Amino acid sequence: MFSEIKYTKDHANLSVDDPRKNDYYTILLCDSGSANIKIGFHEFELKPHGIAILSPNTIFSISRISSDLNVKQIFFTKPFLQKIFIKEDIVEELLLLNSNYPPFYELHNRFDIVLNRFLSLERELNTQYAYHLDIARLMVIEILYEYNRACEYCLLGFEKNMNRNYQLTYEFKKLVDERFSSWNTIGFYASHFGISAKHLTEVVKAETGHTALQIIHERLLLESQYLLKHTTLSIKECAHILGFESASYFSRFFKSHTSASPIAFRKENP
Structure with missing residues (x-):
């Protein structure tokens, strides 16, 4: 672990299918390759010449990491x-x-500039000359400005996708992230939006390729895996937190999605 800042150019912190939460910010700069990242209710592809920020205390997971992935991290x-x-x-x-948007943006013609700032930061932290931490702070601030600039640039062209179905799907996914442990059926969400469960399912399926129930279950599964791997809570306690009526019901749900019982998963992922 580090005290306040760390730089790496390897795949540290990018272990596959390992839901986790960090107590620090992570800036990712992708030079080549790709990976799929889920954070909160967002899912995006980390791809070349793009920059992303993972916020602290937000559950995330990584999947489909390509063999040629080259990513620098702060x-x-x-x-x-x-x-x-x-x-x-x-x-x-x-x-x-x-x-409202996944925390990933393409840097386009600013990529080389941001890359040089990453490399300069690496040199400062490695050499540790006088005032190196003060200079590192300024460099991180510069990189954050570049991220926010990319954010503004990308969002200028994003509004065209904000049709009614997109908005409904976004609001549904946001609500799932907030209520997944208490609202475990489509009916709860459909009632909240004042529409039928059938209509909600059709819209979400058309926008995401997944049914509304699949999205609810995916969020439950993600939280389940996090609790089993990163806490010492009992299976019964995990089931209660996740809104299941009993530990046995939770175990059946978990095994149906992972082919492993919660106990077996915990043993295999210490």
Whole structure:
């Protein structure tokens, strides 16, 4: 672990199908290859010449990592940036990610510029000359500005996709992320939107390729895997947190989706 900032150019923190939460920010800069990332209710493809930020205390998982993936990563905590002579509200604004969209944007012709900033940061942290942490803070701020610039640029062309079906699907996925442990049937969500369960299922299926129930179950499964791997809660306690009536019902649900019981999964993923 690190104290306030760390840089790496390997695949650290990108283990496949391992739901986790971090207590720090992660900036990803992809040079080549690809990986699929789920974070919160968003899912996106990390691909070349793109930049992404994973927020702390938000569950995420990685899958479909290509063999040629080359990604540089910066890990840092908010207190690290707060030690710089910049107004705190500016730092807060830079770290405030737009929750309406996946936290990934293409850098286009700015990629080489951002890449050089990553490499400069790496040199500062490796050489550790005088004031290297102060300079590193400034470099991270610069990179965050580049991320926010890419965000603004990409979102200019995003509104064209904001049709009614897209909006409904987005609101549904957002609500699933908030209520998955208590609203476990499509009827709850359909009633919230004032539409039929059939219509909600048809819209979500057309927009995502998955049924509404699959999305609910995927979110439940993701949280289940996180609790089993990263906590010492009993199976009964996990079942209660996730809204299952009993440990046996939770075990049947988990095994039907993973072919392993919760106990077996925990043993295989210490």
